[in-house]
Amino acid sequence: MPSYLEVGMVTIIRVFHKYSGLKGKLKKAELKDLINNEMNHFIMVKQHNKNETLDELFADLDQNGDLEIDFKEFITLIAMVTSHAVHRNLQTKLPLQDKQKIAYFIP
């Protein structure tokens, strides 16, 4: 039996493939769909400057400049967003249970 952690890791891989298909890379529109559909509790982008913010994010992630996001670039986003959540939680003095509840929300 895989552990919960391993299931979490496989989920990240599966979601990436759901949007990238077999080519294994996300075009900008696919990354936008993925963020909007699967990460809207973690990444909240204000509606009025949504496109601009997502353009900047895409450029930051696309480290090799090929206008596509490969899995290594995508996992950098996951690492960045989860690190941010943990950093915010450690700054608060809530009990662990409550910290985990607020881990979803990054303004």
Added chain:
Amino acid sequence: MPSYLEVGMVTIIRVFHKYSGLKGKLKKAELKDLINNEMNHFIMVKQHNKNETLDELFADLDQNGDLEIDFKEFITLIAMVTSHAVHRNLQTKLPLQDKQKIAYFIP
């Protein structure tokens, strides 16, 4: 409702905290326990050189040299291991369903 991806990200945070406690950092023994208990389908270390390999891994991850692994250093391990799994899968020509089955196993 959080998405499966978000649940996966929260799981990574929770498992880290389960082993780090409120101090938010893993000592070497805690990282070893986490890997042995939670990642044994993803990271398989041969028994006869187990300690040596884990020592090397710990030194690689501990980028600031404080002899503890913070969450940012831990998520680097998660990124490395999942990237490796994806890289291996993309090299094979299996259908997606079968690829996902073998995503657990990294020798």
